[in-house]
Amino acid sequence: xxxxxxxxxxxxxxxxxxxxxxxxxxxxxxxxxxxxxxxxxxxxxxxxxxxxxxxxxxxxxxxxxxxxxxxxxxxxxxxxxxxxxxxxxxxxxxxxxxxxxxxxxxxxxxxxxxxxxxxxxxxxxxxxxxxxxxxxxxxxxxxxxxxxxxxxxxxxxxxxxxxxxxxxxxxxxxxxxxxxxxxxxxxxxxxxxxxxxxxxxxxxxxxxxxxxxxxxxxxxxxxxxxxxxxxxxxxxxxxxxxxxxxxxxxxxxxxxxxxxxxxxxxxxxxxxxxxxxxxxxxxxxxxxxxxxxxxxxxxxxxxxxxxxxxxxxxxxxxxxxxxxxxxxxxxxxxxxxxxxxxxxxxxxxxxxxxxxxxxxxxxxxxxxxxxxxxxxxxxxxxxxxxxxxxxx
Amino acid sequence: xxxxxxxxxxxxxxxxxxxxxxxxxxxxxxxxxxxxxxxxxxxxxxxxxxxxxxxxxxxxxxxxxxxxxxxxxxxxxxxxxxxxxxxxxxxxxxxxxxxxxxxxxxxxxxxxxxxxxxxxxxxxxxxxxxxxxxxxxxxxxxxxxxxxxxxxxxxxxxxxxxxxxxxxxxxxxxxxxxxxxxxxxxxxxxxxxxxxxxxxxxxxxxxxxxxxxxxxxxxxxxxxxxxxxxxxxxxxxxxxxxxxxxxxxxxxxxxxxxxxxxxxxxxxxxxxxxxxxxxxxxxxxxxxxxxxxxxxxxxxxxxxxxxxxxxxxxxxxxxxxxxxxxxxxxxxxxxxxxxxxxxxxxxxxxxxxxxxxxxxxxxxxxxxxxxxxxxxxxxxxxxxxxxxxxxxxxxxxxxxxxxxxxxxxxxxxxxxxxxxxxxxxxxxxxxxxxxxxxxxxxxxxxxxxxxxxxxxxxxxxxxxxxxxxxxxxxxxxxxxxxxxxxxxxxxxxxxxxxxxxxxxxxxxxxxxxxxxxxxxxxxxxxxxxxxxxxxxxxxxxxxxxxxxxxxxxxxxxxxxxxxxxxxxxxxxxxxxxxxxxxxxxxxxxxxxxxxx
Numbered sequence: 001x002x003x004x005x006x007x008x009x010x011x012x013x014x015x016x017x018x019x020x021x022x023x024x025x026x027x028x029x030x031x032x033x034x035x036x037x038x039x040x041x042x043x044x045x046x047x048x049x050x051x052x053x054x055x056x057x058x059x060x061x062x063x064x065x066x067x068x069x070x071x072x073x074x075x076x077x078x079x080x081x082x083x084x085x086x087x088x089x090x091x092x093x094x095x096x097x098x099x100x101x102x103x104x105x106x107x108x109x110x111x112x113x114x115x116x117x118x119x120x121x122x123x124x125x126x127x128x129x130x131x132x133x134x135x136x137x138x139x140x141x142x143x144x145x146x147x148x149x150x151x152x153x154x155x156x157x158x159x160x161x162x163x164x165x166x167x168x169x170x171x172x173x174x175x176x177x178x179x180x181x182x183x184x185x186x187x188x189x190x191x192x193x194x195x196x197x198x199x200x201x202x203x204x205x206x207x208x209x210x211x212x213x214x215x216x217x218x219x220x221x222x223x224x225x226x227x228x229x230x231x232x233x234x235x236x237x238x239x240x241x242x243x244x245x246x247x248x249x250x251x252x253x254x255x256x257x258x259x260x261x262x263x264x265x266x267x268x269x270x271x272x273x274x275x276x277x278x279x280x281x282x283x284x285x286x287x288x289x290x291x292x293x294x295x296x297x298x299x300x301x302x303x304x305x306x307x308x309x310x311x312x313x314x315x316x317x318x319x320x321x322x323x324x325x326x327x328x329x330x331x332x333x334x335x336x337x338x339x340x341x342x343x344x345x346x347x348x349x350x351x352x353x354x355x356x357x358x359x360x361x362x363x364x365x366x367x368x369x370x371x372x373x374x375x376x377x378x379x380x381x382x383x384x385x386x387x388x389x390x391x392x
Numbered sequence: 393x394x395x396x397x398x399x400x401x402x403x404x405x406x407x408x409x410x411x412x413x414x415x416x417x418x419x420x421x422x423x424x425x426x427x428x429x430x431x432x433x434x435x436x437x438x439x440x441x442x443x444x445x446x447x448x449x450x451x452x453x454x455x456x457x458x459x460x461x462x463x464x465x466x467x468x469x470x471x472x473x474x475x476x477x478x479x480x481x482x483x484x485x486x487x488x489x490x491x492x493x494x495x496x497x498x499x500x501x502x503x504x505x506x507x508x509x510x511x512x513x514x515x516x517x518x519x520x521x522x523x524x525x526x527x528x529x530x531x532x533x534x535x536x537x538x539x540x541x542x543x544x545x546x547x548x549x550x551x552x553x554x555x556x557x558x559x560x561x562x563x564x565x566x567x568x569x570x571x572x573x574x575x576x577x578x579x580x581x582x583x584x585x586x587x588x589x590x591x592x593x594x595x596x597x598x599x600x601x602x603x604x605x606x607x608x609x610x611x612x613x614x615x616x617x618x619x620x621x622x623x624x625x626x627x628x629x630x631x632x633x634x635x636x637x638x639x640x641x642x643x644x645x646x647x648x649x650x651x652x653x654x655x656x657x658x659x660x661x662x663x664x665x666x667x668x669x670x671x672x673x674x675x676x677x678x679x680x681x682x683x684x685x686x687x688x689x690x691x692x693x694x695x696x697x698x699x700x701x702x703x704x705x706x707x708x709x710x711x712x713x714x715x716x717x718x719x720x721x722x723x724x725x726x727x728x729x730x731x732x733x734x735x736x737x738x739x740x741x742x743x744x745x746x747x748x749x750x751x752x753x754x755x756x757x758x759x760x761x762x763x764x765x766x767x768x769x770x771x772x773x774x775x776x777x778x779x780x781x782x783x784x785x786x787x788x789x790x791x792x793x794x795x796x797x798x799x800x801x802x803x804x805x806x807x808x809x810x811x812x813x814x815x816x817x818x819x820x821x822x823x824x825x826x827x828x829x830x831x832x833x834x835x836x837x838x839x840x841x842x843x844x845x846x847x848x849x850x851x852x853x854x855x856x857x858x859x860x861x862x863x864x865x866x867x868x869x870x871x872x873x874x875x876x877x878x879x880x881x882x883x884x885x886x887x888x889x890x891x892x893x894x895x896x897x898x899x900x901x902x903x904x905x906x907x908x909x910x911x912x913x914x915x916x917x918x919x920x921x922x923x924x925x926x927x928x929x930x931x932x933x934x935x936x937x938x939x940x941x942x943x944x945x946x947x948x949x950x951x952x953x954x955x956x957x958x959x960x961x962x963x964x965x966x967x968x969x970x971x972x973x974x975x976x977x978x979x980x981x982x983x984x985x986x987x988x
Contacts, residue, residue, distance in 0.1 A: 042630070077475055108779055
């Protein structure tokens, strides 16, 4: 052990010598006082910066709500200077960045938050929206599902429903029908029966996904709750039309106000449904004569359609034996038509099915050769489809 | 050095065992205190030193907490609470604070000027660990004012010196041995730096690399303890969060690392430019008339304020801005501009003699450069893993390694300040490249350069690394010894000796026991033809100290002067002679090594 004199710095005035325990006691006392002082200062400091952070955040919120994203970004950043780990601040900054079209920048904050709370519904949803905006479908799907199955502090059932709806809409917009269908079905299953608004949304999504049976189920139930629900009536009409239930479709269309019935999407379907209804010999309540007239008219309409199609293709319809579908269909129809005018059909009502079968076959042959028809031919062809005679 | 006996300084209480206990006559507190101090003072000094390390760590941690609060409070009061201060504040605050800092440094705290690292280092190597407490107070006030007003400097270097100053004061007051007083300053330095960075491992490594300047420090335990206790203290008041938050990433393919090679090159070149500028300008600034020192910090503040009108991000330590860069908040062009302007602003502050550290600015510059390089690379190679933030993080370590020339510290620093282990491989690669570039073009590291400009020559780890360590293998001669057994005939031994010139003869007594026999002694016995002599009869010197081929030559030198030759034995078999080494051989080997 060296003497005290040696331990004193070279060239410096010797300090007053205290015993070690006195120095140590002084150190401990100083330590206690210093801890108390630091605690007091730290408390004051934290109070101050929390106030500053909250003030900046509130300003940011106000700017964001007012649509001033640039100011909101600055305010949120200022808030984060004083509370850099505040998840709420980071989340709002990320949202503001995404709103400013700077999703990549926001993503980085969100990924941090996600690493801290992987099950957060909010964070997953925000990330999903950024990914969706960038067209990164697999990321978007992953984050949307994270949000659907994630934790929501407020109203989790409603939030999950909304997220799934957003996901379904995103998938439909991207044309990803196959991936959208299970989401929409799940959405429909999780929609409460008494929530008309949500069921209407689900119905529209089902409509966009062309899940006609389900659409009809949803929309059939909606007018029951509200007889004048135009969306529901239109949805029900559309789905009934697409299901080949033209009579029901007409019924829904007729219940719509005229302006809705004549809207661009509906007018065509309405007209076609009317035509189908007018040429359909299978409607209940028709007289034998009316059925016969409709069947004969359909046969002659289909014959003309085949002839026009053959002429369009430059095909001869007089070839023997018939080779093409058009020739075969026409030959079969001619064989029948030779002795089947409407009077004969009226006399033998059991032939209506056979006559209509030939008419549908000719329409199908024409569709296969020349594409889908328009007008009354389309009506006849659709009627055939609804009767189960599909195009070859 | 440890002392086996108990510490017994004049003021110490004798060991508890010898003291009569009359606790009944004393108050409970006094009795407890005496028992406790007895225990403390009867510790061996090295254990007592560890206890002090914890105490110093806590005190340094508290000091750093107050210091950081002081800086941020000053910043809020002088520049306002916004990241974009208003025009009058941004110019006036650093200018006026610059005048105040200059006056304080010149008239009240002259030792607050300059690098805290070098002052601590010179305390270790020049002034027996003495750091006046006045310096601690001076650093605290002037740095808080300077950094808080927007001068482009950081709080780490002053924190390091404050820790060292507190430790030095405690060491002196407790009248520790001279060696311990000298070593206690780095203990405090590590504590101060660890608390400032919230990075205990980096602080320990930095103090070993830069302050003590040797890896063989006997105070490693105390340094680690002090660093840990200061960080724990700091976290108790300021929270445990890492300084920066970067999403984890994964380097998918080895080829991805090439991106970080580019970053290493850019970081190395940038650090080189900054170092060259400082090395060139500092002596010129110091040679200006003394009266100009009154205005230098103010002029630096004014220039920084002018930059800050458009880009306030360059003002102050810049940690919130680094965080923003790590979250990809800036375009690559802005990142490059910020890096360049931060180099300028930091140069102004540093060259003007404004107290403050270079750590935070170097992290800022590195982060901006890294972010810019990352953004450019990802523009051309969108599949590159990681984000701009990842590159900013790696860039931080890269520039730090190139500028401060502490490659190992920089790797750990990046991990600790981000809490992100995934960046370790990229940061190792880019840091080593930057370090290599910097070292190739500037031989002396920054702190050594500054010390030399101030007339001090202090040891550095880098110099030690460059020194060639010679081993016995470099000096020993194989096939230069004749191994004799006790029963060998003298005549045969003489024949063997004559067959090859310069052979030295060793007698193998038993494994690990070797003697030396002079040739003249063998010849003397051989001359006696009256009877047949064996080697055993010869006068030999021994037992000889033996060495191994991997031992340092310096170690061998301890014994080489006392013996004509030393046997070099196999570590696996002490009866096997691998070679021989003499004093001449050792000196020749030393002479071959070029002097640094």
